[in-house]
Amino acid sequence: MARRGRNGCCNVLHLNEDNSRFLLLALVLIGYMMFGALLFHLLEKEAEERARQKYLNCLKKFRQKYLNIINETDLIELLYEYGNATANGVISGTDRWDLPGSFYFVATVVSTIGFGMTTPKSISGRMIVIIYGFLGCSGGILFFNLFLERIITLLAYIMRRYHERKIKRDNQRRDSLYNNRRESCVSVDDRLDMNWKPSVYWVMLVLATFTVLIAVSASAVYSVVEKWSYFDCIYFCFVAFSTIGFGDLVTSQKNSGLDPCNSYIYRIVNFVFIALGCCCIYSLFNVTSIVIKQFLNLLIKKLNFRCKCWRKHKAPVLTQVARSRRNALTPNHLRSYAHSGHKTVKVSVAADSSDVDSTYDSDSERRNSNEMICMKDVIKTNKVSLAILQKELYESAQRSRCYRSPAILLPSKTTTDDFNTGTVGPLAIVSKKLGEEND
């Protein structure tokens, strides 16, 4: 990635890459919203006019029919009260603030869906919403983030397993052909372990499939119980799962004709569907946002946004050193994949350490001394390489923890368990940068 240019817009504006990406996203979002505004204006303007005309016609007809009979103020008062009653949801006949209804309300607060089918009217109620919502929403965000972390870990694990098995099969086939089993097997395995990560697009596809499956099955239930059209149910699912929650369609508000027992079951099923859907779509949005970030990076590149990521006078020298020393980090039987783009730098140090484990008695001595000489060399020559080494070591440790054999898995578990959960979600920013007390 072009990050060291000196003529880019970022440099002119004295922005580093993070700030320029943030501003660019703001601009792109505003453009996207303007486009959306135009789109929905064209789509919905007519329907709005139709709805207004329909109501006005009805009112006109009513007035003409009862001209001079009905006092106008009486009518307006009735309509006003009716409007209030509709807004408060007291027309439907079913209680909205009974215990299950209150639970539904609270769930829409915690998840930030906020349908608004029931809202507190009293001052005390509104005050408590603020206090209750503050804690509840924080808990809800934590829940979504922990779910995201769990599901991504699971998906990455499964995909990597599948990939490794495929590679192993390929290797065995090739080895039996070339009859050179031992050597090729080790080197190819090492290379793949180090480099392979599941693609964002695959994970996106899997999450999208989950979400669609949940929406489709939820809609099947809703369309029967709520008597909405199937498409409306899909629309409701999207609006609810994404926590937008317009409130134009809300489940469990009408008397659906279910007997009390089934009604309770329906409420629970509804809750489970919405909770699952919210978690899945939250994960999906986050994975999609990575793709959007890539698009932004591409845009920055295209717009010649060359960023002032370090000070001009030192940069070229340091890069040179970093580049030239990088090869010294790994003995020649290990491969160094130094990729200076958006992908992180990958060097197979963990592969080495696991190799050490499996072939400990035979040649670990040589390897270790080899590695030591390199490190010493690096540190003596320039600290730049130490920074690279630090990152590489850490990354390989991270990766090895996920799919290595137990012998390697266990020791890293020992020390990196907190680390694992702490570097995940928006929590990452906070827990990395801030001290955590009380623990």
Add this chain to the structure above:
Amino acid sequence: MARRGRNGCCNVLHLNEDNSRFLLLALVLIGYMMFGALLFHLLEKEAEERARQKYLNCLKKFRQKYLNIINETDLIELLYEYGNATANGVISGTDRWDLPGSFYFVATVVSTIGFGMTTPKSISGRMIVIIYGFLGCSGGILFFNLFLERIITLLAYIMRRYHERKIKRDNQRRDSLYNNRRESCVSVDDRLDMNWKPSVYWVMLVLATFTVLIAVSASAVYSVVEKWSYFDCIYFCFVAFSTIGFGDLVTSQKNSGLDPCNSYIYRIVNFVFIALGCCCIYSLFNVTSIVIKQFLNLLIKKLNFRCKCWRKHKAPVLTQVARSRRNALTPNHLRSYAHSGHKTVKVSVAADSSDVDSTYDSDSERRNSNEMICMKDVIKTNKVSLAILQKELYESAQRSRCYRSPAILLPSKTTTDDFNTGTVGPLAIVSKKLGEEND
């Protein structure tokens, strides 16, 4: 933290700590929601009943007055149409699907606020909301996460600067007292650089102050223009900023009596307030969720949730080794802060590398060789320590990047710029675990 016990509930259920924390949070949230349901049921039940009675009384009065004059079906039809018109927002007189109104609608989709004052009625409109919202919400989440990352970085930087200045002042005072300037200054500085992070609670306080300031000034504007009570404005601010968006109170919906020019300015001010408020409260929620996570960890500890984080038969041996070797990582002039609790393990390796820089010619040879011997030792004896070393090296690199002198700052910038943005937000999970293409 007790993570190696063998009699805890986690072990019985075969859960690791991450999973048990996730499940515990789910349980706590459900408990919290049940409590909330009861609370709001008690608070709002009466108001609901009152609202219903008020409407029914009005209807009864109207019916009694016009008994035998008005055809009941006509009245019901009128009320039904009126209800629809209210729901569609066509009563207020102002267009809701004009361009600014559409923009407002789209902004509530992208931010997932979803007031629902305007919702698409046509099938095509609803279909497009799904497609448009999918991209828009992803972009919105990315925006919030990038904002979170920016604000936390800024706050941590400012707080660290302030703290360092304070420490330096203290040191100078003490040094002038003890007349032993050079030595004590270096050691104390190093120790603080390595260990000090701004407290979660301070950042929470600062963010809460920001949010309250925005809400207070926004409410001052709203209470004048919308003619709501000041408290209602505060309530609206909370509901909008937290992206709950009930829609019981929505700005810019009535004809406020502003002239067209002021009306546009008001819309823009409204947009800026809501955007800023959403970003701030999102950050606040995320920081608060860290505190909730700490509470959960405490709860796990209290409940004797001793987790099966590694396999039983190897665990004790490995810990022993890890413990006994840990001291070997750093020569005795560097301090090792091995903290096995929720705080991450901190060893001052970066301090060493910066020391090497400042005193390079004099004694770097000795230090490097010292370090090398230790590392070699460690790797030879057990890989456990390598995992610890990896983490320590990485952490010190991360920390040194934030506030070290340029000489140290630049090299790490070289390699960890992607890393920095990639390890932040929920993006962290995804970009760490998944391969990113197209870059």
